[in-house]
Amino acid sequence: PYSIFSHNEKRIIILCAGFSQFFSPISGQIYFPSLDAIAKDLHVSTSLVNLTITVYLIMQGFAPAFVGGFSDSTGRRPAYFICAIIYAAANIGLGLQNNYAALMVLRGLQSAGGSGSVALANAVVSDLVTSQERGVYVSYMSVAPQAGPSLGPIIGGLLGQYLGWHSVFWFLLICTGVVFVPCAIFFAETCRIVVDDGSVPPPKWRRCYLNTKLERRLMAEGQPILYEKRDELEKKRKLRFPTPLETVRIVLTKEAGFVLAYIGLLCCAYYATVALIPSQFGTVYDFNQIQIALCYLPLGCGSLLAGFVRGRIIDARYKVHAKRLGFPLTYNRQVDLSDFPIERARLEAILPNLALGSACFIGFGWMIQYKVKLAGPLIFLFVIGFCVSASINTVSVLLVDIYPGKAATASAANNLVRCWLGAGATSGVAPLIGKIGIGWTATFFGLLVVVFSPILWFVMHNGPKWRRAAKGRKEQKEA
Template identity: 70%
Template sequence: MPSPVRTQPEQSKNQLRVDGDVLPTVESATSEDHIDDKENKLDENNADYGEPDKPYSVFTHGEKRIIIFCAGVCSFLSPVSGQIYFPALNQISADLNVSYDLVNLTITTYLIMQGLAPAFIGSLSDAAGRRPAYIACFIIYMAANLGLGLQNNYAALMVLRCVQSAGSSGTVSLAQAVAADIITSAERGVYVSYMSVAPQAGPSLGPIIGGLIGQYCGWHWIFWFLLIVSGTIFVPVALFFPETCRKVVDDGSVPPPKWNRCLTNAIRERRAIREGHTIPWEGREELARARSHIRKLPNPWESLKIVFTKQAGFIMLYAAIVVCGYYAVASLIPSQFGQIYGFNEIQIALCYLPFGFGSLLAGLVRGRFIDSRYRVHAKRRGLPLEKNRNVDLSNFPIERARLEVAIPTLAMAAAAEIGFGWMVQAHVNLAGPLIFLFVIGFCASASVNVVQVLLVDTFPGKAGSATAANNLMRCWFGAGVTSGVIPMINKIGIGWTTTFFALLPVLFSPILWYVMVNGPKWRKEYREKNEQKAAKKQAKADVAGEKGIQGKS
């Protein structure tokens, strides 16, 4: 994986430049607090990193595409691990001698952990880098799959599925964070949509793979299969995936700490040294920077704090409400299609294909619409449209530019969910529900893509934590829906159940207008509040420094 090294002939080796300011070296600094203060300033000012007059990232267009593709493949593990399990529920229930409801409860706990774990992983990646977080996720995930392949106990199944969820779910927030590291707002829609192609294939491929393996090899082999796939992905990621976190490598030109370098980093740096180039920020400054990141432990409160910010909380709440309909439809298919159409595991699994194809198509085409609306608003305000240049979004209506694209698909998704539910209840020909499943998959995925892009735009310095916060809301709402949809169907029927979940986004749609009108003001207030906090912190540090000097004298 490419990781460019940029020479800096004008910068002294004893200086460290962050966001245009020169920081003192380790020799001249009294402590590492000054470095931490500068990084906090980068984090909290809520602006894209980098200077407007230089490229946002040194990675080329081709290199960005490779990095984004790899991040997308890694995030494939989370949805496929959840969906691959569905067709084997009846078989697991019989083998472990527990009720179907108890086995279905493992799906709920999986979703709960899927929402919680990224809060830790996102915080870790924002502080220490993306590579360490990826490696931690893969190790946890592979260990869980090994245990699941060996166990024959319901309690072990419940616990290990939670561990499996913890390992796989972090890759989703990491993928969004990587996109924020190397992609500007002007081109973010296309790249994020391309990156979502692999994970959005999970809902269709997972059930098919799970159904085939469960029927011919037994349900234990589902987890052996996931272990093999994750190991195959992990090896090239560990060897070649470059560090992209802007706190660690800036625009990609700064070498990460030695413990965080991939094989490509080492090869390029040795080649640069042989050719007589100067590697920027090499030496003691780099070690000080590394120490300042290593000592920061994962802080899940960063994600929870984002949930309660106005500029993110309202839109994440609405996105979670939208996803409720998606989860309701997906979770009712195994039981209802088995009863109504008499399908076995493989036939049920094949019914998820339209779902997945719709999501796949959304990933391929949605990004261009997102970026086109951004260009329209940028031209109205005279903003530059260079794709690799940073643009100040402080006074830009990014909420309107993004959410305008989602409104048509939200309306279509609601209509399709209502139609799907009543057709299944009426036992119509299977072709009708499958067509509506395709529409639901496309519209729901396209709408979620918009929210993901908007969150990265709003919190560029905390993309991992922001995506984790969104994942927390989405998965916990989904867990509630998954556990409650079958009892609702037993009480009021399939048609009224899907109608209820479809009308929720319509009922709460004024939230979109509220966010579009007030979003720029909220972002400004948030930035000013953090600037005041940073100023107070710096003032305290200055006073402490003066007291220290006086004490020595």
């Protein structure tokens, strides 16, 4: 078996990993409604306060590059707990400070702690689940983080209006405790260089309730507990200083680089659309902060629907190609994907989403331009949320398939490209609207997705060849 954890145990572990991702997206969005109040209280300009958003996005892309490699070589639980402690400490500091310099530094630290756990979640799925069933698990795991962008502005607006902007960070600290305690109890170590398929007990300081339960089950079945193998694996592991170089290498490979570049362009269009909502809805519909925050709900609902639906479609496409090529479809058994067109099986599922999403980007911009009734833009936001989230989930699954032993590092590479390109799009959308108008700005970003879509066909055609060549180079190097 690929993993000896039971189906329910896998669900619990992946649920913990999914909830640990919740803090990175919500921490970024919950902050937006309080920007004017923060600028006024700290006696700085709005432009300076906006710089803290840029710092947050930069760290959101950079921090997982360190955490991903660290967890791949050391284990998931230590990396998760380090991220949780950093995030909690940053929230305490943010709740107490009244200084702009402290705000800037602590927001970067908060981003590092919250976003570090993002790289861990897809890696946990890679540890536990084979390629044929991976889509469903990745989609379920993405539900919690995709709820963050829609809930964040609403919660932040209510807290900022009635309790002051410091309360936002105390709220996040309380949420950290609510999630951290169950994860400490149920989030088992899954890294395969530590526990193999789960049959090797982790070191004592990494144990949790699920490990104890699993050992009791193995003993009841008369199977030996592999303490000797645990000591053998521990001797082979080396504690290395975290470095982003491995993440950068993945970004620069042909196997991942082309698809990451394209999904980064899609995220540029998405972040540009999200960034223009506050200013444009406030101007066109004369909305206050709470009303603007509520306009993010359709975006979040579309993302949540994608989380529940997309995984089954991804797995169904895998099974279609596996049956066509005669690949085995045995539950909990991993197969060699060297001769399997995994790129085609994954990416062909997102082509309709990209076409529909691009049309909705353009339509949304012109609706705002001509000030149509609110229902139209909100419906388009729902569809945009669904299409973009479905596409990102699919690419996340593909990266885990391509880099099964470096899933956290590959996820960090995905996060790095998306966040940094998104930061550039967020900062550039306002000047672009000022020059050419919101309709043509949305058209530019929508057409960007369409014009570069042949990249996906290129990847589908050449991906298997690139993977075989990379595997050959690796085997030659090891020999």
